[in-house]
Amino acid sequence: MWRSLRSVVATGLGGTRCGVAGVGGTRCAVVFDGSSVSVGGSKCGANVARSFHLSVTCQASSRNNLNKPLTVDEMTRLGGIASFMRLPVQSDTQGLDACFVGVPLDIGASNRSGTRLGPRQIRCESVLLKPYNSATGAAPYDCLNVADVGDVFINIFNLPEACNNIRDRYMELLSTGCIPLTMGGDHTITYPILQAIKAQRGRVGLVHVDAHPDVSDITLGAKINHGSPFRRALEEDLIDPHATFQIGLRGSCHAQDGNAWQINQGFRVVSAEECWHKSLVPLMEEVRAKMGDKPVYLSFDIDGIDPGFCPGTGTPEIGGLTTIQALEIVRGCRGLNLVGCDLVEVSPPYDFEGTTALTGANLLFEMLCALPGVTANK
Numbered sequence: 001m002w003r004s005l006r007s008v009v010a011t012g013l014g015g016t017r018c019g020v021a022g023v024g025g026t027r028c029a030v031v032f033d034g035s036s037v038s039v040g041g042s043k044c045g046a047n048v049a050r051s052f053h054l055s056v057t058c059q060a061s062s063r064n065n066l067n068k069p070l071t072v073d074e075m076t077r078l079g080g081i082a083s084f085m086r087l088p089v090q091s092d093t094q095g096l097d098a099c100f101v102g103v104p105l106d107i108g109a110s111n112r113s114g115t116r117l118g119p120r121q122i123r124c125e126s127v128l129l130k131p132y133n134s135a136t137g138a139a140p141y142d143c144l145n146v147a148d149v150g151d152v153f154i155n156i157f158n159l160p161e162a163c164n165n166i167r168d169r170y171m172e173l174l175s176t177g178c179i180p181l182t183m184g185g186d187h188t189i190t191y192p193i194l195q196a197i198k199a200q201r202g203r204v205g206l207v208h209v210d211a212h213p214d215v216s217d218i219t220l221g222a223k224i225n226h227g228s229p230f231r232r233a234l235e236e237d238l239i240d241p242h243a244t245f246q247i248g249l250r251g252s253c254h255a256q257d258g259n260a261w262q263i264n265q266g267f268r269v270v271s272a273e274e275c276w277h278k279s280l281v282p283l284m285e286e287v288r289a290k291m292g293d294k295p296v297y298l299s300f301d302i303d304g305i306d307p308g309f310c311p312g313t314g315t316p317e318i319g320g321l322t323t324i325q326a327l328e329i330v331r332g333c334r335g336l337n338l339v340g341c342d343l344v345e346v347s348p349p350y351d352f353e354g355t356t357a358l359t360g361a362n363l364l365f366e367m368l369c370a371l372p373g374v375t376a377n378k
Helices: 046-057 115-128 159-174 187-201 229-235 260-265 281-291 323-331 355-369
Strands: 017-021 027-032 037-039 098-103 146-151 179-184 204-209 239-249 268-271 295-301 337-344
Touching: 098 115, 098 159, 115 179, 115 337, 115 355, 159 179, 159 187, 179 187, 179 355, 187 204, 187 229, 187 295, 187 337, 204 229, 204 281, 204 323, 229 239, 239 260, 239 281, 281 323, 295 323, 295 355, 323 355, 337 355
Parallel strands: 098 146, 098 179, 179 337, 204 239, 204 295, 239 268, 295 337
Antiparallel strands: 017 027, 027 037
């Protein structure tokens, strides 16, 4: 449908009527009431409404008071509240198009702990970032209203209850149509996030960057841990297996063909070896063609990147992706109907220089730049 709507002539929010040129130049009335869109008197679904809202946000002259990161002229990088990119902080997502949120959990980790400290360190390193993307021309803070909504409260002594805490908080965050950009935390957190997204947005396609497939069934009698989120997600129909890409998998396995299970379910598995010495731009073209306009979730485990670049993680595997390839993947998600993203498994104690968290902060900014509704001049 949206391919037929050529140009928004006058835009607005909260019930404002917009003139739209349709197929063959025919004019039709579009009304957006904050939760739905009516085109020519016919009401469209919530996903179309959200797409319309984001498509007009950058053109709406009435939205000239969007949140901005604190600049060095207002406060040097050495000061200010350590929110992501020193954005304003608020407790809910009212009025927001996207938000940064932390989930400081590592009780699902099987090897080295420390990812509970990831959100805090990522925020600290994010002070180096600036609001415009010089490579893509993206200007997210000119288009979207964004804030840091703090961290999710979790029970750090009870993993199933912590997952319930995460799911319930994301139900609140998503209820306004806001897109969450999550700082982890171990990879367990993606499972309850996807539960909330399924309830609010429906089943999603998945772009999963990782050294590990995270499709284990039961470990030490536990069905929930950082090695099982996508097994649980598939069981609960949270993700579309035929629109799931796993990129960067590598390392030793418990079985001769450690990826057989998810391949048999329909996952597209791209091993790290398939990525060596090449650009991943063609791969992301395949991803975009496969996904179309369906809702998509991006989950990026920092251990997908080689530990020579990002040593601060709990289960490092050599022979991984480069930071350049990581950028190609995230930038290649531009054009997808992203409904949420996460950056997980940053463990600051294993990288005293902060490079891993800095890389994570940059990738989260790139995720923001790839969201629907963000304009780019390149």
